[in-house]
Amino acid sequence: MRVLGVDPGLSRCGLGVIDGTAQRAVLRRAGVVRTAPGDPTASRLADLHRAVRDLIAEERPEAVVVERLFVHANLRTVMSVGQATGVAMLAGAEAGLEVAEYTPTEVKAAISGHGGAEKSQVAYMVRAVLGLAETPEPPDVADALALALCHLRRGIVDLAADGTDQGRAGAGQPAASGDAAGGLSPRLAAAVANAGPGAQVTRPSRGRGAGAPLDDATPGEEASA
Template identity: 40%
Template sequence: MIIMGVDPGIAILGYGLLKMDGNKFNIITSGAITTESTMSMPERLSYIYEELNVLLSKYNPDAYAIEELFFNKNIKTALTVGHARGVAILAASNHNVPIFEYTPLQVKQAIVGYGRAEKKQMQLMVKVLLRLDEIPKPDDVADALAVAICHGNSSKYSNLFKL
């Protein structure tokens, strides 16, 4: 099974594609889609959508796992991230890829075993679980890989989380 994990964002959207064989994960690719603050919101959203379409067409994942929004005190930030999340969901939907969403708490629980784990603990576990030499950078990439691992570990229960 090929799982695409996404950590939505407007300035940086992290992604990671994993191949899961049994309970073993192998990284296919990971990275970040970045937009410049000088771009208009429609330009940024269009760029994110186009880049995700390229990835979805190239890797044809079996599942698309995306992190739910963490409520932010800054409502403007939450809304702009929500726009990017919507575009990310639309891209997967248009490719007929089953979409699953996970809360940050669920992701941390699946990766570290503790839903209130520190970000650094989660990043270290991603490195260990994927047998990487270093923690993926930027943080959004590590988060996206964590969401993909979370889905892989939860896939037998995945209908509970399907959008």
């Protein structure tokens, strides 16, 4: 499946196209669309719409994936991100494509196995899974690729109904006890992701105590306009 991930933003919008399956994906194209802050908002949105529309026409993805808007203290940021999100969704709908939305927590859970993973962990996973020599820059590109990968992996990671994340190494596989699946280091998470469905994580208990996470993960997310 070919997927276009869009990390929406009015000043800077990350775009990433990948091909593949939940177990193996390759990068086709990635970059950032920038608009001038001094230009009228309508003109900037038109530029963004044109860029997404042209990329869809050139790469012919089967789905467009955007980050679901979430509450943020900065109302101006929320508004600009919401406008950019709407433009990206419109471009996908105009092309007759599937349009999907995922929250930052869902993306982190799908990519790293833990919904509270740090952005650096997610970026590392994107690099590892796609076999890239370097971590995608700027961060908007890594976020866009993570969204696309999340769509491919939507059947691998289940989110608990109470809002906590239970990382699944494979569809239908129970999460390891003590948050072992949720607290993976970037290198170990990459190995689990590349192993595909059915992979399991076993962790020694000595030194840190049974049930202790392998890595500390700090929840939280900020939107960029």
